[in-house]
Amino acid sequence: MSRIGKSPVTIPEGVTIDINDSVITVKGKLGELSQNFSGVTIKEDEGNIQVERLSDSKEDRSKHGLYRSLINNMVEGVSKGWSKELELVGVGYRASNQGQKLDLAIGFSHNIVLNVAPEVKVETVSEKGKNPIVKLTSHDKQLVGQVAAKIRGFRKPEPYKGKGIRFVGEIIRRKAGKSA
Numbered sequence: 001m002s003r004i005g006k007s008p009v010t011i012p013e014g015v016t017i018d019i020n021d022s023v024i025t026v027k028g029k030l031g032e033l034s035q036n037f038s039g040v041t042i043k044e045d046e047g048n049i050q051v052e053r054l055s056d057s058k059e060d061r062s063k064h065g066l067y068r069s070l071i072n073n074m075v076e077g078v079s080k081g082w083s084k085e086l087e088l089v090g091v092g093y094r095a096s097n098q099g100q101k102l103d104l105a106i107g108f109s110h111n112i113v114l115n116v117a118p119e120v121k122v123e124t125v126s127e128k129g130k131n132p133i134v135k136l137t138s139h140d141k142q143l144v145g146q147v148a149a150k151i152r153g154f155r156k157p158e159p160y161k162g163k164g165i166r167f168v169g170e171i172i173r174r175k176a177g178k179s180a
Contacts, residue, residue: 005064008048009072012079017044024071028078031119031139035070039063042071049075073141083137084148090155090163095124095132102134106155106165120147133168 011017018025019042025034039060043050051068053060076082088095094105102122104112116122116136120143123135134151138144148167157164159175166172 003065005051005053005068007068008050009068009075011044011047011049011075015075015079017049017075019044024074026071026074026078028075028139030078030081033074033078033140035067035074037063037067040067042067077139077141081137081139082141082144083135084144085168086134086136086148086151087166087168088132088134089157089166093132093163094126095134096126097122097124097134102151104151104154107163112154114151116147117143119143 015026015028018027022038023034023036024042025032039054039057040063041052041054043052049071051064051071053064073082088104088106090107092105093107096103100116100118100120100122102114102116102124104114106112119140120136120138123137125133125135136144136148152165152167155164157166157170157172159173160177162172162174
């Protein structure tokens with residue numbers, strides 16, 4: 001039995017859940033999310049959601065913990081929200097935003113201008129003497145992670161000098177350069 005799938009998802013106040021056939025919809029103060037599901041049954045009782053699998057087939061067992069985690073992320077997202085912070089490490093690396101347009105100067109001949117999805121709120125912080133930080137917040141965990149990975153993919157941190165775009169708190173394994 002899946003250890004993650006067995007544990008119930010608690011529903012905080014202000015969050016409503018609607019289960020129709022094979023679609024679960026979660027509504028809260030920050031937004032609304034929906035997810036298709038198959039191979040499991042979802043039951044709601046007394047402020048908890050329980051996910052149970054239909055059979056012991058390998059496919060249904062693999063979906064048991066998956067859908068419980070997805071539902072938990074949806075409930076937490078519409079009640080608290082998700083955020084990721086990216087740090088730009090390098091001389092002359094800058095970030096600014098005008099609404100949903102993120103402008104990155106990361107060592108290429110031209111700045112990179114990225115139109116971020118309207119569900120994700122973008123904020124840039126630039127303090128003198130510190131690396132610029134890009135903050136992404138949304139109610140959808142998958143979308144925040146996808147946008148953060150796309151931004152990080154423009155200039156991944158390299159192991160020799162540590163320059164690039166990294167998550168705040170991420171540790172980059174450093175390599176020694178040429179031995180003299």
